[in-house]
Amino acid sequence: MSRRFLDRMAILAALGFLALACGQGREQGQGALAPQTSGQGSAVAELMKARGLSEADVTAALKTYLPTGKKDDYYIFSSGGQSGQVIVIGIPSMRILKYIAVFTPESWQGFGFGDKASEGLFEEGRRRGFDMRWGDTHHPNLSETDGDYDGQFLFIGDKANARLAVINLTDFITTQVVANPLLESDHGAAFVTPNTEYVIESSQYPVPLGGAFAPLEEYNEKYRGAATFWKFDRAAGRIVPEQSFAIELPPYMQDLSDAGKLVSDGWAFINSFNTERSIGGNMEGRPPLESGASQNDMDYLHVVNWKKAEELFKAGKTRQIAGFPVIPLEVATAEGVLAFVPEPKSPHGCDVTPDGRFIVIGGKLDTHATVFSFEKIKALMEAKDYVGTDPYGVPILDFQKSIHGQVELGLGPLHTVYDDAGNAYTSLFVESKIAKWSLTDMKLVEKLPVHYNIGHIAAAHGDTVKPHGKWVVAMNKWAIDRFADVGPLLPQNFQLVDVSGPSMQLVYDLPIPLGEPHYTQIVAADRIKAIDHYTPVGFDAVKRVKDEFAVAGGEERIERRDDGVHVYMTQVRSHFTPDTIRVKQGETVHLHITNVEQAKDATHGFGISSYNISLSIEPGEHNNVTFKADRAGVFPFYCLEFCSALHLEMAGYLVVEPAEAKTAGSPRERGDRG
């Protein structure tokens, strides 16, 4: 018999003893380690046996289980990919706490259904004059102060439509969307500078900048990438497009970005692939992008001096493209704003170390993590010690002179995060493992299998100046056999890893039930200062002021004006005032709805049949919605969020009298109370 089996027997025996020792003190429903159904054996031992749990499973369970009412220590803020959302998850329980609607309408939150609030965001986020009803969220970034998360805001990019959103973390709602006028797609977004001066959004697939047309045959000449630096006004909680600028980049496919910190503050780093400038064309006699873009051994790490670029922007050394100021490539090059360093191979991670001294790059088709030295790069740039230029005149530094070293990790290293003890954790996509390695010793420490095809990796404050060294999350792209079957479209798999001990322990598998996350950040729960109601009552959550149409109890009224019927309504458990709305077919109806509650969790909804309106109005919040009453008939409206024992009775009627019929009913029907 193996040593391990004997150990297990000892454990079971000890647990049995334990159960006998405490069996007498059992109260109903409490003595959980005591036998539950018989006088023999303990509940724990029985459960281990019955459920086939190993000792490691038991510690994993006890490290992650949160009893009722206990709260998580960390928040994970994750992108939702093409769901267009942000996913909020708790650590250690790995319970999903909220999906935040960002780019895609979502009716539970009423996001995309009101006109003054969320509907406005879709107008801001229009592209070429058209509403976009989805987004592909990739990289969330928390606002930072001195290089660490301050818990105030979250930024996230839409890869599909080159947009950026701002989420306020007091109420977890999207308050701004900006569309990039230069690009069609982004990938290096959103990444903030250490004091959130700027939010970086860099391109993915090159296009003629600013929505221009040029045939693919003019790709090299007319297609470009760009690094956009969106100015953030923290006090206003808004991106200020008028104070934002971009830097033109060659038509490589820029990938991920990261801002320098501490010694490298003022700089940004962007990696790239397809320096081959393949354009695909597999039915036009050219190779597909996957092979065309995989020819070179090296692509280019883009080194950007954004502080200098900011000076150039302020000095007006920009060209306007689609109304947006762009520092041209020749200016960026001449002024020392941009340089390239070769990076191996098919790079896909770009992660500045906590001390700001190094940039770690993983290559999808490489086996190493390459550690670039900011000090060396800066010195080479200052000395103008170049090995040449690319076809666009961008100076290229010598690879060997730029690096601190390389560490062999395994197949398909992608992204790297850090702990508080000088270690780095790199995802190995092809190997499906996490590699822990020492930045100090430049040596591999340990590998942990994950399931399967890990993409990004995240750690608690793991990309800040002060990593916490506690938890690592593997964001696995394929789940395959991990979860109960749910049809051909499977969840992704987040695996939680405890890195606080001497060796890594996989402790939890979380299926992602909606969306395909790409990156997450993990922030200590005490950094988040969330509110549970709005004051003053009548608050517009997007404008962050009391809405001009808000009313208090007693001020409710229905007014007919030139622009239609204005209904000033309040909600309180469990009725609407007014609860009867009578209009004529064809009239425009302006609903102004204030939830006058101030109690936690006292949300009310507003839904109405056949008119496609779904609002969620939180305690103290105000929403407006405008629609044309073009359908005659009787339409019940009701509270969508269960609010009290009489919630089902929180309802009313919109009565739309047909245009051709004569008026029916009492004189009171159309009267104002106000």
Added chain:
Amino acid sequence: MSRRFLDRMAILAALGFLALACGQGREQGQGALAPQTSGQGSAVAELMKARGLSEADVTAALKTYLPTGKKDDYYIFSSGGQSGQVIVIGIPSMRILKYIAVFTPESWQGFGFGDKASEGLFEEGRRRGFDMRWGDTHHPNLSETDGDYDGQFLFIGDKANARLAVINLTDFITTQVVANPLLESDHGAAFVTPNTEYVIESSQYPVPLGGAFAPLEEYNEKYRGAATFWKFDRAAGRIVPEQSFAIELPPYMQDLSDAGKLVSDGWAFINSFNTERSIGGNMEGRPPLESGASQNDMDYLHVVNWKKAEELFKAGKTRQIAGFPVIPLEVATAEGVLAFVPEPKSPHGCDVTPDGRFIVIGGKLDTHATVFSFEKIKALMEAKDYVGTDPYGVPILDFQKSIHGQVELGLGPLHTVYDDAGNAYTSLFVESKIAKWSLTDMKLVEKLPVHYNIGHIAAAHGDTVKPHGKWVVAMNKWAIDRFADVGPLLPQNFQLVDVSGPSMQLVYDLPIPLGEPHYTQIVAADRIKAIDHYTPVGFDAVKRVKDEFAVAGGEERIERRDDGVHVYMTQVRSHFTPDTIRVKQGETVHLHITNVEQAKDATHGFGISSYNISLSIEPGEHNNVTFKADRAGVFPFYCLEFCSALHLEMAGYLVVEPAEAKTAGSPRERGDRG
């Protein structure tokens, strides 16, 4: 010192001993019960101490934890409320496995973005000619064979817009939406008959049936409810509207439904509130609904003989309203199809017992569960032993003669589910408790506090003829302080309760991160036979046949026809064929995309910038999407679902040449390969 504290000390001491006993056999990352950071104490004891876990917490953790790769034993199928979705959750892990898009567009699943598949559902689901872009899902019901779940289909109602959807449980996608032409809102939907002959959808807020107009003043005369019986064709997997019918009901607010089973098969039961016929009007001198509808001590349990109603329908004893056959109230009454039994007070649960003999009703403003006897009700109806009729001529049975008995449970009893040992579990909304009581003894057994304001309750197969007696889920409406803060809009709280032992144990709190669930059903995992890819390749998941536009590898082509440019495209890791699409501004583009993969999890997406298109194409699936290329320029498209190390390179370009420009490029550009 308390006995309990001493017991706890004994446990810790024993665990310490245990750790020493097995400390020697530890292998790296395996000996989890052994000390992790020092030579003293065990990991379990340390974890209990460090994390403040009680003995009950430890058993709860071990009852619910699923190690990596282990699968859940049960699926919960839950409504998502106003998110318009269905939520799939695993037991015991309580991990959310999937959000299924039903009534609301959802871009990760590409639901609502293609024209042949999901977009078509929105056309089916139109109301009064208008697209509805959300729904309020309330009551999911699994298809049944002989009164037990067969795992084939799931039905769910949209309260907001009176619609019903069919979800296929081989691939977990919505394949049909029907809009009720009579109603504006439903609540008693979806509830199936024991062999899924019909899916019941009954009304909530009365309106003039069929979209007619009548002023509120004619509420009593012209407003009505209805119980709709949608015929289901199991072989086709579709509701057949032409074989469906409805029964007119008085303008009370019908609430929940349930179909009889075994002895009561052929019957259905619907409860109601607002037999006062209050219409609200709090700014027109009338009381709001919440008080107007709470005057009567009794409302009416609706007893429906649907087998008889089916005969009447087949005999043509119906009136057509909005093209739909309706059995008029006077016919239903005269033919013995409908009778009322008084039910106390403000009833909100209507749950037939596993043996089909009783119907349990909970009243929001009552303290009892009232157990109605089907046998007695049937005998009274056969004997025409009535105490009178309601204003619409519906016969009313005597309350005392109709009931089996009442059991005092506590404040606000709502819904009831059952186990395999003769027990019932009733949610107590006002008390925030689960009441376990014996149907056999008609006595309260035990109460368990839940957090907070429990609405529905569910049990494993707990509303079928064969309950499993294992798990109960409390669906709590308010979470309040249970979870880490996420702003004013809070998650709901599902609490898992182990009912397999002599007393109930609360073992898990699950926040619902998106949507507000109302009801769930819990089915054994082995009943679900999910597929992981489609065959034949080119499968249309809505039509359930190979799509006429599907192509195999080698058949890809671009064809210009009278109706526009047809692009026959395939997807395989990691390229599109073709990957270049060149059109002129204004042309209509028909994309026909086949994912030719057959491997599990090999999903590909299709997203394109600025054109609002997001598709998810599962292995073997085919999607079509049509759009007008009215925006000139260059638009990258790419795979939305991470599919391989070269996923980012799975991209191409849509080049839309401006209408005014001359043609550029080579002759090959527009050629067909086919």
